[in-house]
Amino acid sequence: MTQVCGSDPYCCTTSWDGVCVGEADTLCGAGCSVGCAHDKCIEGSALTIGCDPCVTDICAADPFCCNTLWDSACVNAVFFVCLEFCP
Numbered sequence: 548m549t550q551v552c553g554s555d556p557y558c559c560t561t562s563w564d565g566v567c568v569g570e571a572d573t574l575c576g577a578g579c580s581v582g583c584a585h586d587k588c589i590e591g592s593a594l595t596i597g598c599d600p601c602v603t604d605i606c607a608a609d610p611f612c613c614n615t616l617w618d619s620a621c622v623n624a625v626f627f628v629c630l631e632f633c634p
Contacts, residue, residue: 550574559584562592587625588633591617601629 551570552559558567562584583598585591587605594602596613605624606613612621625631 564593564595568595585617587617588622589617590619590622593617594621601625601631604628 551567551574554574555567555570558564558570583594583602585594587594587599587602593613593615594606594617596603596606602613605621605628608628609621609624612618612624622633625633
């Protein structure tokens with residue numbers, strides 16, 4: 548992730564989008580583990596499907612969370628979809 552953010556700050560300051568995922572593959576290879584742009588328990592930019600199993604499940608139920616914005620409904624879904632607790 549550090550390599551991608553250094554190459555393309557947009558990925559870490561604005562949104563981790565499909566371009567950032569592609570850059571991760573190019574810069575760190577197929578084995579690169581980039582994680583989510585931010586914690587799933589915090590509102591912020593849209594998260595990327597596949598960055599966390601729970602995020603993937605939430606985005607399957609509510610695509611808005613990965614296409615537009617990770618809002619309070621997405622954070623609430625961490626419990627209701629994944630049965631995980633946010634602090």
